[in-house]
Amino acid sequence: MSIDVRAYLKPHVHMSLEERLALVKRRFADESHISVDQDAFRADPQKAVLFICPAQVFKHNLDDDSCIVNYEDCLECGTCQVTRRYTTWNNPRGGYGVTYHYG
Numbered sequence: 001m002s003i004d005v006r007a008y009l010k011p012h013v014h015m016s017l018e019e020r021l022a023l024v025k026r027r028f029a030d031e032s033h034i035s036v037d038q039d040a041f042r043a044d045p046q047k048a049v050l051f052i053c054p055a056q057v058f059k060h061n062l063d064d065d066s067c068i069v070n071y072e073d074c075l076e077c078g079t080c081q082v083t084r085r086y087t088t089w090n091n092p093r094g095g096y097g098v099t100y101h102y103g
């Protein structure tokens, strides 16, 4: 497989996060493969997990100061596992999750 370097170096087209996420092929399982220790989340003054996920999976529910996990958007990058210990991430069940296309 060859790569067209000129095409690769063209300026990136502006796309919203939602448009980019729509390009990733995913198959959703019924249950989340990510969980959050809600007490630890509430105790984190920086709530860092809200800012480190490239897919913005984690949202702050201001009504009860909890963390909402939109696991369907997960890109399986693993970043949430190295930044804070109150998230638990497992591989999606076999046959589920993201499928990347290279090239």
Ligand code: SF4
Residues within 6 Å of the ligand: 034, 052, 053, 054, 055, 056, 057, 073, 074, 075, 076, 077, 078, 079, 080, 081, 089
């Ligand atoms: S693995 Fe990556 S994309 Fe998925 S929730 Fe964690 S930081 Fe977000």
